[in-house]
Amino acid sequence: MRFGWLTLSLSPSPQEDAARIDQQIEQVCFAEQLGFGDVWLTEHYFTGESVYNDALLFASAVAMRTEKIRIGFAVVQLPFHHPVRLAVQLALLDNLSRGRIDVGVGKGTIYNEYEFVGHGLRSDDSRERMEEAVEIIGRLWSGGPVTYSGKYFQVQVPELRPRPMQLPHLPLWRSVISPSSFSECGRLGVPILTARLPVARIKDRLAAYEAGLDAGGHDAGTKARLLAQSALWRNVYVAESSAQAEDELAALLQRTRAHMMHVRAAYNPADFTIDRAMLNPWADPAVGDDDAVKYVLATGRSMARRRECATRSPSCATPACSTCCARPALAT
Numbered sequence: 002m003r004f005g006w007l008t009l010s011l012s013p014s015p016q017e018d019a020a021r022i023d024q025q026i027e028q029v030c031f032a033e034q035l036g037f038g039d040v041w042l043t044e045h046y047f048t049g050e051s052v053y054n055d056a057l058l059f060a061s062a063v064a065m066r067t068e069k070i071r072i073g074f075a076v077v078q079l080p081f082h083h084p085v086r087l088a089v090q091l092a093l094l095d096n097l098s099r100g101r102i103d104v105g106v107g108k109g110t111i112y113n114e115y116e117f118v119g120h121g122l123r124s125d126d127s128r129e130r131m132e133e134a135v136e137i138i139g140r141l142w143s144g145g146p147v148t149y150s151g152k153y154f155q156v157q158v159p160e161l162r163p164r165p166m167q168l169p170h171l172p173l174w175r176s177v178i179s180p181s182s183f184s185e186c187g188r189l190g191v192p193i194l195t196a197r198l199p200v201a202r203i204k205d206r207l208a209a210y211e212a213g214l215d216a217g218g219h220d221a222g223t224k225a226r227l228l229a230q231s232a233l234w235r236n237v238y239v240a241e242s243s244a245q246a247e248d249e250l251a252a253l254l255q256r257t258r259a260h261m262m263h264v265r266a267a268y269n270p271a272d273f274t275i276d277r278a279m280l281n282p283w284a285d286p287a288v289g290d291d292d293a294v295k296y297v298l299a300t301g302r303s304m305a306r307r308r309e310c311a312t313r314s315p316s317c318a319t320p321a322c323s324t325c326c327a328r329p330a331l332a333t
Contacts, residue, residue, distance in 0.1 A: 005039035006032050007075055007234060011257060012052040021052045022059075029063050033070040039103065041075035041194075041232075046116050048264040057090050064098035073103035075194050075234075076176045080109045080127045081120045084134040085156060088141040092165045100166040105174040105194045106135060111279050115268035124273075129153070135173070142170035174232075180209045187213020190223060195233045199300040203233065236297070247298060254294045262286055 008029070012021040029040050042060055045051040053059035060072050072094070077087070095102045108131040109124060110116055117124045133151045140147045141161040149156040165171045174192045177183050186193050187210040198206060210231065214224045240246035266286070275284075282288045282296035 003038040005037050005041060005071075005073075005232075007041040007043070009043045009045075009050070010052045011260065012049040013260075014049070018049065018052055025053065025059075026062060026066060029070065030066055033067050037070060039071040039073050041073040041103075041105070043075060044078050044081075045110070045113065046081075047119055048113075048260070048268070050113075050261070050264075057087075057094065060094055060102075061097060064094060064101070067098075067101075069101075071101045071103055072098055073174070074105050075232075076105035076107035076174075078109040078116070079106050079131040079134045080117070080122055080124075082134070084137040084154060085141065085158060087134070088138045088161060091138075091171060092142065092161060092163055095165040095167055095171055096163050102165075102167070103172045103174060105176055106131065107176045112265060112275060112284060113268075114270055114273040115264070118268075118270060126153075139170065139173070177206075177210075180206060183207070183209040184213035184216070186210065187215075187227075188217040190214070190217055190219050190227065192227055193231050195231065197234045197236065197297075197300055207231065251294050251298070254297055255290050258283070258290060258293055 006029070008025055010021055010025050012018045032040060040063065042053075042056040042063075043051045044054070044056045046054050056074055056077065060074070063072055079087075091102060091104055108127040111124070114124055117127070130153050133149075133153050136151075137147070137149050137154060137156055140149065141158060142165055144160070144164060146160060147156060147158045172192060174194050175182070175186050176194045176196065177186055178196050178198070183193065183206050193210060195203075195206065207228070211224070211228060214227060219227070236250075238246045238250045240249055283293045285293075288296075
């Protein structure tokens, strides 16, 4: 099992943004010193939910400050990017990092419609936009001229330069939650990033992925590699005792949820509704904070350890840091 760190750093105010960004870079460097295998960057806009916002630009700074740790995106919200521009940026990042880039992609947030509005879009066609973008990016990374005529993109490119350092192309991951998504990604032979699922569901979801790999006819080596690198997000919190960890984490989660619910109520358009099937107790505004926090604590693991948090650099201002990610199992 390989451990990594998914960084989703909420900055409470614009005045704190610069310090929080510096802190994130410092902690990535420290995680590399400690032997973490990867860091996964998030992409959210306008409210400080992901303080650096532009994960691609932030990744270039991380690439220049590190040497071994892999740099992943969990995830790039494809509708917010032109696929040609994104393919070029990621290929350059792969060269700058000497082949350390992993690219998780998604169709965009299902909760924060204001992010789409801020980019001049709505989410109704986000899946179609994502599918066209994935097709174009894959062709560009494969080399040679590319001509593509779709509903959203008309592309004619002589050749992508620079080519990615990793051949035949950069690892392109998908974020999955539903059983059907696990099966489909298995059939396609796509590596997967799994959200914070209850422990009881993990075995069944991975079984669905394995069944999809079998249905796709992938050879034994490919199947073993994809199963081994499947990533699962888990929460890890460090304190002097389990009781202290739970109390401190519950308080932090309540503040985070208050921010999350406030910005969605304030900025999501009046005509936007979240699909009820996609809501869990944490994301459902109709569920009270106490029950929502209990759900998060039940579906993650509050871990206690005496002394300092293993992923906190000496100057980290956070009392006790969230840590993350494992293969086969991502965490924060």
